[in-house]
Amino acid sequence: MMENSRAVGGSYMDNLIGTLLAIFGNVLVSISLSIQKYSHVTLGGTKDPRAFYRTKTWWCGFVLTCVGEGANFISYAFAPLALVAPLNAVSVLTSSILGLIFLREKSKPKEFAKRYGLSFLGCILTIGGTYLFVAFGPNSHEKLNAENIVKHLVGWPVLLYLLLEIITFCLLLYFYKQRCANYLVIILLLVALLGSVTVITVKAVSGMLVLTVEGTMQLDYPILSVMFVCMVASVVFQARFLSQACKLYDSSLIASVNYIFSTTFAVVAGAVFYLEFTNEDVLHICMFLLGSMLCFVGVFLITRNRKRAKTFEPYVTMDMTNGVPTIHDKGLVVQPDFNGSFSYGALVNNDGVAPATLPVNLAPPPVSSRHTDASHDLAGLKKD
Numbered sequence: 001m002m003e004n005s006r007a008v009g010g011s012y013m014d015n016l017i018g019t020l021l022a023i024f025g026n027v028l029v030s031i032s033l034s035i036q037k038y039s040h041v042t043l044g045g046t047k048d049p050r051a052f053y054r055t056k057t058w059w060c061g062f063v064l065t066c067v068g069e070g071a072n073f074i075s076y077a078f079a080p081l082a083l084v085a086p087l088n089a090v091s092v093l094t095s096s097i098l099g100l101i102f103l104r105e106k107s108k109p110k111e112f113a114k115r116y117g118l119s120f121l122g123c124i125l126t127i128g129g130t131y132l133f134v135a136f137g138p139n140s141h142e143k144l145n146a147e148n149i150v151k152h153l154v155g156w157p158v159l160l161y162l163l164l165e166i167i168t169f170c171l172l173l174y175f176y177k178q179r180c181a182n183y184l185v186i187i188l189l190l191v192a193l194l195g196s197v198t199v200i201t202v203k204a205v206s207g208m209l210v211l212t213v214e215g216t217m218q219l220d221y222p223i224l225s226v227m228f229v230c231m232v233a234s235v236v237f238q239a240r241f242l243s244q245a246c247k248l249y250d251s252s253l254i255a256s257v258n259y260i261f262s263t264t265f266a267v268v269a270g271a272v273f274y275l276e277f278t279n280e281d282v283l284h285i286c287m288f289l290l291g292s293m294l295c296f297v298g299v300f301l302i303t304r305n306r307k308r309a310k311t312f313e314p315y316v317t318m319d320m321t322n323g324v325p326t327i328h329d330k331g332l333v334v335q336p337d338f339n340g341s342f343s344y345g346a347l348v349n350n351d352g353v354a355p356a357t358l359p360v361n362l363a364p365p366p367v368s369s370r371h372t373d374a375s376h377d378l379a380g381l382k383k384d
Contacts, residue, residue, distance in 0.1 A: 011141045018079025018141075019134055022087040025071030030094035032064030077144070077206040081199050081270030082277070082288070083137045086130070086263050089295045092255065093126045096302045122301030125294045132291025136284045138276040144207030146221035152273055153223075161272045169193045184257060187245045192261035194238040196269040201231035203274070252303040260296050267292070 039058040043051045052058040075084050096119055113120075142148060152158060172190050175181040204227040208218035218224060245254050270276045277285060 014078040014141045018075040021071045021075035022084045025068040026091040028068030030091045032061040035061035076203040077210040080138045080276040082267045085266035118301045122298040126298030129291040129294030133288045136287035191241045192265040194234045195262040196265040197234040199266045201227045256300045256303040
């Protein structure tokens with residue numbers, strides 16, 4: 001009985017440490033991204049596209065990003081995947097709160113409530129859902145050494161899960177590459193399938209590194225190298241698919257759908273690979289699922305209320321002639337992305353103003369007639 005209570009207490013403390021690390025890491029990443037975005041915005045009018053590398057603001061955000069991602073990485077060694085993966089909603093929640101705090105526009109309370117009411121409701125649902133799945137999430141947690149990871153890996157549920165995942169991934173990749181099915185659902189399903197591999201390998205690598213730091217050497221086992229290579233490869237290909245999705249679809253829609261798919265596959269991977277819900281009763285599982293659903297709805301409402309990109313906006317180049325901005329016809333001009341509060345290349349963000357139509361091909365003034373008349377006059381003078 002004493003050994004069981006110690007195990008439960010250890011698991012509870014490990015879950016608490018992992019949860020706090022994940023929350024701290026996600027909050028820190030959101031703050032760092034806001035700082036880096038501020039650095040980009042302040043230097044938007046400069047001709048040097050890499051000027052922000054020389055600013056302290058951008059490097060401060062970069063350091064905070066590294067610290068936050070490091071905290072997220074370590075959190076996988078202490079808490080189950082089912083607790084850490086849904087906590088990505090904290091990042092979306094923090095970004096929304098920071099956006100509401102640092103709004104530049106001034107509006108009446110009724111207009112503010114009408115415009116940002118869904119975001120406020122999404123924040124409440126996300127906070128409530130986070131509390132539910134943290135409070136009723138799986139409490140069992142084991143120290144992941146090399147022997148335990150290999151034992152989990154060769155089990156028939158894991159092999160069956162990996163086989164189904166590989167078949168599904170190959171089918172989706174076939175439709176995406178050969179049939180040119182560039183649908184958002186297909187791309188983000190590919191990302192989620194790779195993400196499930198990422199979280200499995202990240203938890204294994206993180207757990208073995210933590211055990212090594214604690215004094216139990218795990219670096220000389222081949223399984224660590226295998227997991228590390230799979231982790232890096234899955235992250236790289238996951239980033240490539242996300243980049244393709246960002247080129248085709250709105251970022252707010254990508255954020256919400258990707259969170260839902262990635263969290264779902266991560267929870268299923270934790271349940272199959274690490275058996276995280278084995279000792280849980282039905283009530284705890286149902287409450288955990290309810291909390292996850294509330295987070296899904298909350299993230300969807302938060303991202304749905306963001307401004308979407310406009311199809312066209314007058315584009316003014318930064319070339320100056322006597323202190324006046326000039327417009328040049330250089331063929332096909334690509335309008336920079338409009339992301340709500342600032343657009344690179346746009347001098348003023350005029351929300352609510354109808355976009356003006358600018359002439360693209362300006363015909364040169366007729367000068368041929370004067371030239372021919374002058375030639376005739378010269379010929380007449382020579383004859384005279």
